Amino acid sequence: MTDTSSLVHLSAAELSTRLAAGDVSSVDVTRAHLDRIESVDGDVHAFLHVSSAALDTAADVDRRRAAGEALGPLAGVPIAIKDVLCTIDMPSTSGSKILEGWVPPYDATVVAKLRAADLVPLGKTNMDEFAMGSSTEFSAYGPTHNPWSLDRIPGGSGGGSAAAVAAFEAPLALGSDTGGSIRQPGAVTGTVGVKPTYGSVSRYGAIALASSLDQVGPVSRTVLDSAMLHDVITGHDPRDSTSLRDAWPSFTAAARTGLAGGALEGVRIGVVRELNGDGFQAGVKARFAEALELMSAAGAEIVEISAPSFEHAISAYYLILPAEASSNLAKFDSVRFGLRVVPEGGGTVEDVMAATREAGFGPEVKRRIILGTYALSAGYYDAYYGSAQKVRTLVQRDFAAAFDQVDVLVSPSAPTTAFRLGEKIDDPLAMYLNDITTIPANLAGIPGITVPMGLAEEDGLPTGLQFMAPARGDARLYTYGAALEQLLEQGWGHTLISRAPDLSATEQTAATEGVI
Amino acid sequence: MSEITREQVQHLAGLARIALTEAEIDTMTAELGHIVDSVAKVREVATDDVPATSHPIPLENVFRPDVVGETLTAEQALSGAPDHDGSRFRVSAILGEEQ
Amino acid sequence: MAKADLMDYEKALEQFEVVLGFEVHVELATKTKMFSDAPNFFGGEPNTNVTPVDLGLPGSLPVVNEQAVRYSISLGLALGCSIAESSRFARKNYFYPDNPKNYQVSQFDEPIAFEGEVEVELPDGTVFAIPIERAHMEEDAGKLTHVGGSTGRIQGAEYSLVDYNRAGIPLVEIVTKPIIGAGAKGPELGAAYVSTIRDIVRALGVSEARMERGNLRCDANVSLRPHGQEKLGTRTETKNVNSFRSVERAVRHEIQRQAAILAAGGTITQETRHWHEDTGRTSAGRPKSDADDYRYFPEPDLLPVVPPRELVEELRLALPEAPVAQRRRLKSEWGFADLEFQDVVNSGLLTELVETVAAGASPQAARKWWTGEIARLANAQGVEASSLVSPLQVSELIALVESGELTDRLARQVLEGVVAGEGSPSEVVEARGLKVVSDDGALIAAIDEALASQPDVLAKIRDGKVQAAGAVIGAVMKAMKGQADAARVRELVLERAQA
């Protein structure tokens, strides 16, 4: 067999074709990715756990393919799984010490769907503890490094999943997006990520952060790959009451429509004025303007849209999320699972619970639990939680009014490129502003995608463009996202990710020089 | 400026069952104050005529038929427990009263 | 607190007006739990009737049991409540080891049923209308066992064990409004109210409603205020009072206790209290405090329940008769005397009688057995009569007596066998060989033998001194080991004596 290391550079769609044709085996593909993890993850730290069963799973897929079994399009393709998802064969910690080593007695519905579609789980990816953060620095297991620049953050909370695909450790990954945790890491790592319509992907087995905002979604290097993965994970789940019963169209087909050319002809694209303001990095704004021009040249009609309530979205979000999280995280009490810390000299169960939660939760988690407890407590509920729920209504109204005028909305996916590790860690408010562009979609339950839109002039780091569609309009994201991706790549003459630094062993030292 | 006091943080930590250290309470009081100040704007826009939204996609009457499904074994149920007696979860003595 | 700290009951009522309130939790008899598809069955091996949802495992999510919603609506209607246009679940946040998620999914500001009224009949026949504030759906908690220490109680225990089999069992909590004006009858009213709730839920078939098994649990709120005072006094909540009689006793005790404190110039602490069956007293539990900030908010994992109006009307049409109305009807249908009927009602056995009569027994026979022998056995064992035998078994027993196959005395033995779990009455008759000897041949042989051995008695009978037959009858019954119908023996003795 020839050198298989190049297999890691293939997209999931390309791997799918080669696997189906019998050009490569899943074992080869899987081994190539495991080797890649072995060689670069010491620096990137995208993974918290690497599966010991991956090669066996791959071999089983190969065997069944050889036996003539009809397999799905992504059968045999490796995938990384954000540690927020329960997996029966791997620890599921949600990035927290309080769940260190916890192996759930059940699979999340999306994980079960991956297995049923014969994808090969490679391992679990790093994340901000309980998905609280925008930099993956709040992981209890140490930060993930941005493959574009190892001293930079990979975004968060799903920095591990984004970095894993950006570093070619996996062609696909699953993420979860509560306020931007798939899209913002996608933007700062030059990858693609999708937050589906709320309820279109099951939350059963996704360790809850904020129940009314959380949504599991695909992470990949191409729009088509995310579409293919979305097709696998979507669909009604009777175990999730908020799961929609809709019949979903093929997102793969939607992406192929975008790649066929001419898809942007006559499309009305709304630019949200409030999501491209003063605080945005110049290089981000420049790339965004170019992307708009490109789409306009391709026949799209660009319209400026105002969504006045978005100004308050971040405030509403930082009340609703902590409130729901304070309740969702109450179950981590040392009784049924996870860490137990007994205070010196023993103590009552109340003391043990309080000591466990003190030792097991990191600073950001504690901050948000206390904030959420405050927002729900007697005398403050109406002013804070109640008001935030009203702002949510206003945000939905703004989206409804916007989608009366346009087919899709756009904004930069993140206000800046990846900042340096440690830069904002002690400034919660500055950290929270990273999600300013992505939060409105979560509040309204609508879908959003980030597509790489080039490198910022000033720092050479990736930027992303976000498309947002009306609820249930996920297919539009794939069509327009794929169309923009193709236009940009035609202009550059290459993919953006191909410009990412090589992290192979010889250059590792060079890349890490000057870090810390 | 801020409406958050140290005592409040202490009380909230009690409600949330987190044994914050004295130093943490100090930091948290300041941080929480800033955060609360910055999010307090929601009170101005949330006028009486605006209804609250608790679910992004409105649904209703989502039910499950009353049909028995699969259960965990006691072994599975206890598999992640810090302490158990083979069939039940074990916890330290409880102070206070049943709810 | 010394005994002297209880005020004389009559005196307490002279000085204070009693305000009561009850919270009754009813476990619904669905097949599965409120939010998971685990069997609705508490007992058996600990932690086996659980799914990830019941253990509150990370990532698990609740889904509402449709049958529990239907039962709740029926119950709400039977309580005379309005059924909400739209109802919501909410999280009640508090940490406790039996509460797997450390929040209980309950209902808060939008209960499924609200504003009702239940007619309750007191032992003296007066009817009292209890105002219902709300009935809401929620989930039960797990079961704690306290180990170590002397009493097995929570205080002094070394550690506790948790079984989550009960966690998630569907409950309806019925909350009354303040009940004012019961006067001296307050304690009886409490017992009658809980027994009426039991009758309602059992007639609906929505719960087994066995207090001794915890299917039905009552918290009693009591407060006092000086006559004429507008403002309600501070209340105490006595938790989990587990029989009708205990409700009555606990309320009476609280009235006397609070009256003594208030009369001495003291104040009542708002707190939960515990009822002690053995001493007949309550003791202080947890004071209400800031820690009771439950931070209710709408459960984001569940959607609103919007009961379709057609369903509500369908369930309304299917409602059984209200207990008080049913009592009026039964009393006249059965032709019981006032006292006889009250006796049945007061012993909480009306449902049993109805079912026994429905199974074919005569009302008088059913009354005799339930309020007599069965009640006696139940009393001796300290359980509810209804838990000993089923109405069907009682009706079978009565049928055996009426057909002459059993005498009353034998039937009592058969009943003991049934209670001991030996099977149905006919099975017990078979197994214990308790059938009446109705074969005249065997009786005649025994009689002839007895007459022959007592010639003096025979002579007396022949002389017309019929009462002398008693000695022979006694001897025959003894020889037959009691398994003979005494009346028949008497007939035959007189016959044979003249032969």
Ligand SMILES: [Mg+2]
């Ligand atoms: Mg209560």
Ligand SMILES: [Zn+2]
């Ligand atoms: Zn309750």
